[in-house]
Amino acid sequence: MTTDRLSLVFGALTDPIRRAILVRLTEGDATVAELAAPFDVSQPAISRHLKVLEHAGLISRTRRATARLSHLEAEPLRDVTTWLARYQRFWDESHERLDELLAALQADRNDDPDRDEAVPTRGNDNG
Structure with missing residues (x-):
């Protein structure tokens, strides 16, 4: 699917x-x-609206007797889904990296026995 077709569909x-x-x-x-x-x-x-959909390749139109029927052409939607899938992989990988970072931070925190002493508390200005 060309970018132009993709733009028409979107x-x-x-x-x-x-x-x-x-x-x-x-x-x-x-x-x-x-x-x-x-x-x-x-x-x-x-x-x-139907003309816009037809121009984007999302529907086709035919005549049956005096009626003009619209028919779904789903292939452009598959192409859009394929295009969007790249971004799904990007977000999945980003979430995996974030999960790994969070797990590492939690492991570091659990491994530090002085963590409660190392964290300053607010409102404790009795110095």
């Missing part, structure tokens, strides 16, 4: 109505009227 996913349309299309193909039903927006507004 751009399409920024709108909650478009994300809801994609969720609805996981249940099967639907007409504009069916996709517009749960929203308080016009069918032309839904059609504009």
